[in-house]
Amino acid sequence: MIHTGEKPFLCSECKKTFAHLSTLKSHQRMHKGEKPFTCTECNKTFTQLPHLKSHQMTHTGEKPFICSECKKRFANLSNLKCHQRIHKREKPFKCTECNKRFTQLSHLKSHQLIHKGVKEFTCPECHKKFTLLKHLKSHQLIHTGEKPFTCLECHKSFAHLSTLKSHQLIHKDEKPFTCSTCKKRFTRLSTLKNHQRSHGGVEPFISTACNKRPSLKVTLLSKVE
Structure with missing residues (x-):
């Protein structure tokens, strides 16, 4: 039936069809x-044996599935496949409100809470109040x-992982953000945006002390002080 594509076994509850009776x-x-399947370590139960075996790897620390692109390891094949969408730039899950796309269904569901105002x-x-638990935990720091x-280079500590990653670009001498006007490169997006004001003539901060328009807010603050 695998070759013919036949699925003669029908679930009476949801009408989903299966090729094999055992799968149904x-x-x-x-x-x-x-x-019926119980983990002997934590007593968590599962509907299917493969799900139990996959779960048990969290206790053993096994990660047998390796990404061929970045060599990152995973305990589950499903997690590996989900991760590989990042390299393939696949985003199959689409928000019906704003058309934003996501690599994982869980990310889409979290995003949709924003539209619902939850x-x-x-x-x-x-x-x-926060939409996501991870945002609350980040805030509590x-x-x-x-x-x-x-x-690891300079032992400076940060409250957020994203801030650490941004900082580490300094040590790696990476400058991923490029000015579309003059092609100058920057380590941080915020620095690029400040730089772009010089091309666009956008100088939103006005000094009341000398009536000049410095490009950066920090310049204004130094004048006021």
Whole structure:
């Protein structure tokens, strides 16, 4: 039936069809809520044996699936395939509200909360609300003063991984952001945007002390002081 494409076994619950009876029976456990496979380490239960075996690798630390592009390792084949979309630039999941596309369904679902205005995660310190839990956790570092991300080159610490990665470009001498007007390259996007004001004549910060228009906000602050 693999070669013919036939799927004669029909699920009475959701009308999904399968090539093999065993696959249908395994699928039907989801509708019945049956999870006969139990992890001996943490007692988590699963509907299918392959899912249990995949889960058990989180306890053993095994990562047998390797990305041929960047050599990153994964515990699950599904996670590897999902990761490979980044290299292939595939974004199969599309937001119906704004047409933004994503590599993973979970990323799309998280994004859609923005359109719905859902902010169910609240900071207990300042009561600021967030759409995603990761955004709340990132915000809370402001209150705790934690800087868990350390540069191996100069040992400077940062509150956010994104800030560390941006900082590390200095050591690598990488300048991924290019000015489309003069082709000058920059380490940070913010620096590029400030530079582009010199081409566009955009000087939004006015000094009340001398009535001049410095290009950067930092220049204005130094004049006021």
